[in-house]
Amino acid sequence: MRSRSSRRVTHLACSAALLVWLHASVSTADVIGSTTAYVRTDSDHTTVISPRLRVDVTPLADTRVAVVYAVDVWSSASIDIRASATQRVTERRDEIGVSIDQTLSNITLSGRYRFSTEVDYTSHGGSGALRYALADGATVLSASGDASRDVVGRAGDPSIARGLQRYGARLSLEQALDPNTLMSGGYELGVLSGYQASPYRFVGFGGDGLGCQGALVCLTEHVPDLRVRHAFTLQARRALSRVTSIGLGYRFYVDDWALAAHTMHASLAWLPDHHSTLSLRLRAHTQSAASLYRSRYALTQQIPVHYSRDRELSSLVTLRAGIDYVRTFDLGADVTLTLSSAAAVALYRYAEFVGLNQVRALEVTAMAEVRL
Amino acid sequence: MTRSVFVALLLILLSHGCATVAPYQRERLAQRDMTDAASGELRVGEAHTDAYREGAHGGLDTTIGGCGCN
Secondary structure (H helix, E strand, O other), rough: OOOHHHHHHHHHHHHHHHHHHHHHHHHHHHEEEEEEEEEEOOOOEEEEEEEEEEEEEEEOOOEEEEEEEEEEEEEEEOOHHHOOOOOOHHHHHEEEEEEEEEEEEEEEEEEEEEEEEEEEEEEEEEEEEEEEEEHHHOEEEEEEEEEEEEEEEEEEEEEEEEEEEEEEEEEEEEEEEEEEEEEEEEEEEEEEEEOOOOOOEEEEEEOOOOOOOOOOOEEOEOOOOEEEEEEEEEEEEEEEOOOOOEEEEEEEEEEOOOOEEEEEEEEEEEEEEOOEEEEEEEEEEEEEEOOOOOOOOOOOOOOOOEEEEHHHOOOEEEEEEEEEEEEEEEEEEOOOEEEEEEEEEEEEEEEEOOOOOOOEEEEEEEEEEEEE | OOHHHHHHHHHHHHOOOOOOHHHHHOHHEEEEEEEOOOHHHHHHHHHHHHHHOOOOOOOOOOOOOOOOOO
């Protein structure tokens, strides 16, 4: 059943999108409307359906305003759910976002606000960014910051409402190295403060490692209140010919929970004609376990201060291969329709998570965009 | 090894800082495949999934909002 806050977000998003659209129609501004649907299903009995609607308008020559409304409908009977003695869970998340970009000569200022709600989680977030183009646009420096405040609850238990604050800052540099090569690098700092555990996740001590099964003591997980994250990225894209290009990217991540990760991605794009783009892509991610994570917790005389059964904190390898196709149709009178689709298969391998060695997933995205 | 490669690539990027590639020379860089137009809205779903299924976040991902712990 949809919550009252979900209905409010839906009405708010539709009203905002309608207002933006009407204003654009009256002022004959440039308008971009897009709708996207993302579907993911995996071998761990989890399905996600995420429709998304976005309207962009340019009410003034250098001003762009966008409204986004998105929904996640999530249904799962995963090992995590079953380990909590529950059969299947279905939840819905609604999100609305508003952003504005203002260009002042070679500087672009951006601001964004978003609100997300679900039955047991509420989040308000905002961000600001500055882009500074140098050398006739061959070099772009960017700086951004964001902050959010979440309230974590537990469905059916209104007494639980824990706060979580996130703060982030990012610096990046994009550079055209030559007429065929683009390169960028960046650093992102993230600080999370507050409740970062799940009120649904239980850790058994002295059991078989599968939640509370056979455990002598069973407690909800407990992790530190503070987490400081660092991410360094490098990306490059080079044209191989007039119609093909290759892209490479790498991210190194480390945090003060001793989790370190390497993420690499590569893509090959081809322009078969003036209206289409076909891309093949690969992504690989590997991470070490957080220092507080154990696949099993023995029942000793003293229970550790922090303990978790969160598989995202375990050592993990993820592989994804995907294909994208984008086709633009010219409808005349300066109107274009772009249809895009993406399909990917992903494999998650868990080396030290009791009850699950791997998950295979299929992801499909379809998008339609109209430019007026 | 990985750190060395990362530092080498970073030095290449910094050594080219503010290098001038004139606008008329950037025609190829502006084509659809170079701007990776298929990312953005088309990849939001996958990025959201990565943010919640992996322990690492930042740099490559979109700003996350809400739990959506799918």
